[in-house]
Amino acid sequence: MSERAGRQLHAGDGAEPRADGGPLRAAAGAGPLRVCALYPDLMNIYADRGNLIVLERRCAWRGIGFQLSASGLGEELDGDAYDLLYIGGGQDRDQRLCAHDLIDTKRAGLHAAAARGAVVLGVCGGYQLLGHSYTLDAQEIPGVGLLDVRTVREPGPRLIGNVAIEVQLKDAAGKSPAWADAQAENGLKGAALGGGRYVLAGFENHGGRTYLGAQQQPLGRVLRGHGNDGRSGAEGARAGNVIGTYLHGPLLPKNVWFADWLIARALAIDVSELAALDDALERQTHASACHAAGV
Ligand code: GLN
Numbered sequence: 001m002s003e004r005a006g007r008q009l010h011a012g013d014g015a016e017p018r019a020d021g022g023p024l025r026a027a028a029g030a031g032p033l034r035v036c037a038l039y040p041d042l043m044n045i046y047a048d049r050g051n052l053i054v055l056e057r058r059c060a061w062r063g064i065g066f067q068l069s070a071s072g073l074g075e076e077l078d079g080d081a082y083d084l085l086y087i088g089g090g091q092d093r094d095q096r097l098c099a100h101d102l103i104d105t106k107r108a109g110l111h112a113a114a115a116r117g118a119v120v121l122g123v124c125g126g127y128q129l130l131g132h133s134y135t136l137d138a139q140e141i142p143g144v145g146l147l148d149v150r151t152v153r154e155p156g157p158r159l160i161g162n163v164a165i166e167v168q169l170k171d172a173a174g175k176s177p178a179w180a181d182a183q184a185e186n187g188l189k190g191a192a193l194g195g196g197r198y199v200l201a202g203f204e205n206h207g208g209r210t211y212l213g214a215q216q217q218p219l220g221r222v223l224r225g226h227g228n229d230g231r232s233g234a235e236g237a238r239a240g241n242v243i244g245t246y247l248h249g250p251l252l253p254k255n256v257w258f259a260d261w262l263i264a265r266a267l268a269i270d271v272s273e274l275a276a277l278d279d280a281l282e283r284q285t286h287a288s289a290c291h292a293a294g295v
Contacts, residue, residue, distance in 0.1 A: 079112025
């Protein structure tokens with residue numbers, strides 16, 4: 001391990017093959033998926049750790065290697081070392097602590113990773129830190145500027161509740177439609193809306209309102225809930241493989257089709273190359289999150 005590589009972490013308590021004997025063959029030769037969680041102790045509310053566990057299990061069930069590292073306060077980030085970088089949600093207090101460290105020790109590494117196509121996923125507080133700034137109590141907390149967004153804590157209530165958004169991931173063809181068709185066959189509220197549009201469902205709780213720059217694409221369109229600012233109908237932001245969203249839930253256990261899409265993007269393979277898994281439980285979880293949000 002190089003000096004700058006993060007500490008090794010364990011996402012869950014093991015990643016044994018599934019008891020259902022699901023297929024264990026990966027896309028031949030794919031992986032390992034090298035994941036780095038940024039500030040996993042500080043930026044981890046609403047069990048964001050569940051997102052990492054989903055990535056680990058879905059790789060392990062397919063026989064894809066999985067390496068999870070952590071990068072905390074004061075630790076440099078090697079921009080070549082990871083395929084997927086994750087930063088979860090945090091209290092304002094912890095965000096303040098991480099923001100300056102992010103600029104000082106990880107900004108260059110994060111930009112280098114994003115430039116070579118690594119997936120960078122920020123959830124809620126993590127999303128805010130991927131933007132330019134988070135203005136709070138007349139103080140501006142700096143972000144790394146990977147997304148052209150600015151967040152402001154304005155007077156008004158926190159934006160809280162179940163949320164569902166529609167995302168258009170043209171390159172999600174392959175696995176996702178099959179996943180969504182099976183959802184429909186099982187009579188469950190599904191991920192697919194048709195026309196390459198899919199539903200992400202989760203839970204949001206943020207005081208900050210996030211505004212997109214003129215050219216910045218949102219991640220999706222709000223079907224139910226508040227989204228970026230409670231008014232625009234936009235949720236999250238996406239620039240290539242850099243993605244920010246307010247969806248906790250945690251996000252990936254409730255939307256495993258999206259976890260697969262991220263894994264495929266991070267490994268630079270087509271999502272259809274990932275072996276199918278028995279997702280009966282995961283489909284029900286997704287349906288229940290959609291139901292909770294009212295879609
Ligand atoms: N502290 C941020 C806010 O309230 C983010 C909260 C979160 O990560 N849930 O806007």
